[in-house]
Amino acid sequence: MSFKPNFDFIEELKWRGLLHDAIPGTEELLNRERVTAYIGFDPTADSLHIGNMVPIMLLTLFQKAGHKPLVLIGGATGMVGDPSGKSAERKLLDWESLQRNLEGQKNQLMKFLDFNDSENGAEVVNNYDWFKDWGFLDFIRDVGKHITVSYMMGKDSVKNRLEAGGLSFTEFSYQLVQGYDFYHLYTEKGCKLQMGGSDQWGNITTGTELIRRKDSGEAFAITAPLITKSDGSKFGKSEGGNVWLDPDKTSAFAFYQFWLNVADEDASKFIKIYSLKTRPEIEEIINNHQGQEYLRGLQKALAEEMTIRVHGEEALKLAEKATQVFFGKGSAEDLSALNEPTLKASLEGMEKFEVAKEKLEKGTNILDLLAVETSIFPSKGEARKMIAANGFSINKEKFTNVDGTINMSAALHERYVILQKGKKNYFVIELI
Secondary structure, X not given: OOOOOOOOHHHHHHHHOOOOEEOOOHHHHHHHOOOXXXXXXXXXXXXXXXXXXXXXXXHHHHHHOOOEEEEEEOOOHHHOOOOOOOOOOOOOOOHHXXXXXXXXXXXXXXXXXXXXXXXXXXXXXXXXXXXXXOOHHHHHHHOHHXXXXXXXXXXXXXXXXXXXXXXXXXXXXXXXXXXXXXXXHHHHHOEEEEEEEHHHHHHXXXXXXXHHHHHOOOOXXXXXXXXXXXXXXXXXXXXXXXXXXXXXXXXXXXXXXXXXXXXXXXXXXXXXXXXXXXXXXXXXXXXXHOOOHHHOHHHHHHHHHHHHHHHOHXXXXXXXXXHHHHHOOOOHHHHHOOOHHHHHHHOOOOEEEEEOHHHHHHOEEHXXXXXXXXXXXXXXXXXXXXXXXXXXXXXXXXXXXXXOEXXXXXXXXXXXXXXXXXXXXXXXXXXX
């Protein structure tokens, strides 16, 4: 049965800025037959982060073109450690941590790909399944003899580490282990293509070489560039570290804010890389953004799509509502409608004061709260002036009674009170 792709995958990667390198003949292969390809994910944490979104996009677009994606979870390679792009050997994981990480990542990956029974339905494979019964001597006899030391030493991932002070035999052997992954999937699953980041080129081509030498077969490779911001720094981290796909590690609000705050010079680049919209749709968004950058329409489109894909529509609505509350014209009702995880996330970065819960249970004079229990105002006199001038709010509602009290009815989720001095100065009281 003849195969015709839904679109030219290589051309799609080119205009999106997702193609760094490919073995000659890859495009012709993809346009004449349905191809099975895989990408490996390193289980160093129990959640993926947005740095993983590039390989996820490669697999997603690959499947949309009509091809079959395999997701390789590195149950075996996770025990070794990939030296590519690393300056030091990482701490090896214990078995329980590894299993927890594998399960967490597998569940997240199933959000992005279609795991159906069709000809191009995605599959998850775990390289521990084919390595668990191998002995060391069997491996070096059956696999190691096909790849020379000089070939392995020529890889940038090895040379860079040697120049930086050396690497262990464990990490040196990583490319051989990953190369065998490709060989195994080639022989057992008919997988002819491996994809990954540009730092994986050496490991991937070790696999193609092993397939050639061990089986006289032909296999292919595609790599995507490592994504950087306009200032040259690595994309994928916020001030707090990695931006995770797990809402318990990075809330939907913080995730939404990350994309919303992408610089203008980066936004047009990132929407091509990370959005699933078509080329005409993306180009229209970019064109509409030009001359109206202050509206941040490009960033909003990117933030909306990415938040829905990772967290869902309900989480997006809450993230947008929280954004309106603290950065727009959101009302007291909007604030009270936020669930506790969204509210807690949106309060990060605000100046916080801890106050004993019993103070509000008894009722506390507002001036005492603002100038004695906290230092929101330097004195009761300053607090009195601001309140009298209609410049003070509690939970987005104006508070004008200088002799008033505040009690537990003001505590959102019985824990937080949001105080606002002027238009933009927010403070949070957390009851303990």
